[in-house]
Amino acid sequence: MNGIRQSLTLAWRTVVQVRHNPSELSDMSIQPVIFTLLFTYVFGGAIAGDATEYLKFMLPGGLVMHMLFVTMYVGQGLNTDITRGVYDRLRSLxxxxxxxxxxxxxxxxxxQLWSIMVVLVxxxxxxxxxxxxxxxxLGAVLLLLGFALAFSWVAVLVGVTAKDPESVQMFGFSLVFPLTFVSNVFVPTDTMPGWLQAxxxxxxxxxxxxxCRGMMVGGNVAAPLLWSVVxxxxxxxxxxxxxVRAFKKRI
Structure with a gap:
């Protein structure tokens, strides 16, 4: 119980830090808005014939994309604390x-929950x-949060092994961008070349x-939900x- 209480206290410390780092808050708030509006009104007409119709397709995928980007802040913040000696002080407590x-x-x-709410609003x-x-x-939100929890460990590994926060950010973009843009987040799979569809x-x-589309808009849910969990x-x-192994070695 003491460990859980200590974890929650340190979690609150991390959340409060956003006040002292407004750029992080803007990335979590403004960036999702810009991406949502940009893709909806620039590509919506060409892809779906109507911006509102395209928004139904794109927004659930957009939530996935923003979830991955926000998750990389775990590694960036972790690396910042390590390089600045914060963890050295925490070890003495x-x-x-x-x-x-x-x-x-x-x-x-x-x-993550804040970013999801911004996009939905x-x-x-x-x-x-x-x-x-x-x-x-609610099911889609819980699925996103659960996947974010799993993917956080990728961000932790990057944050622990990277030399500085800038390296974490660079690697994060290099990892997340291909995963999101070579997917069906923005366009249907059947519009792509056969070799890419695979x-x-x-x-x-x-x-x-x-x-997420199945749970929010309608369509097949069982198979994608199962494979998302897998x-x-x-x-x-x-x-x-x-x-965890890299974290123990680093600190």
Whole structure:
């Protein structure tokens, strides 16, 4: 219980830090708005014939994209604390050794929820409507948060092994951009060349986007939901041990 309480305290510390780093808040708030409006009104007419119709397709996928980008802040913030000696000071305190790392990951869930709310509010203002039910929307949000929790361990591994926060950011963009743009987040898979469709179909970003679309707008849910969970558990099983081992070596 003490370790959990310490983790929550450190999670609150991470959330409060946003006040002292406004650029992070702007990335979590303004960037999702810009991406949503840009893709809807620049590409919507060409792809779907109507911006509002395209928003129904793109917004669930956009939530997945923003989730991945926000998750990389776990690694960036972790690396900043390590390079500035914050973890050296935390080690001198009578707290559980895993509490700082757990607190950082827990804080990411709060940031993720904020980013999801921003995108949903903006989408609603410009015409997006839930085509299923409130339970479907809640299911999509929980799925996104669960996948973010698993993918956080990728960010932790990057944050622990990178030399500085700039390297974390550079690697994060290099990893997230190909995953999101070579997926069905922005365009349907059947509009792509056959050789590219093979990768897009197994891309976890595409699968997660399909699951969110099914729960929010309507369509097939069972298969993409199942494979999203499988991908999330696989990422967790592979990267969590690697990240913890690298974290212990670094500090």
């Amino acid at each position: 009578p707290i559980a050794r895993w509490a700082p790392l757990a607190g950082r990951i827990a804080a990411d869930q709060v940031k 903006v989408g609603t203002i410009f015409g997006f409507r839930i085509g299923t039910s409130v339970l479907g929307l 990768f897009v179909d197994v891309n976890p970003v595409s699968i997660l986007a399909d699951a 991908w999330g558990l696989g990422i967790l099983a592979v990267f969590a041990p690697l990240a």
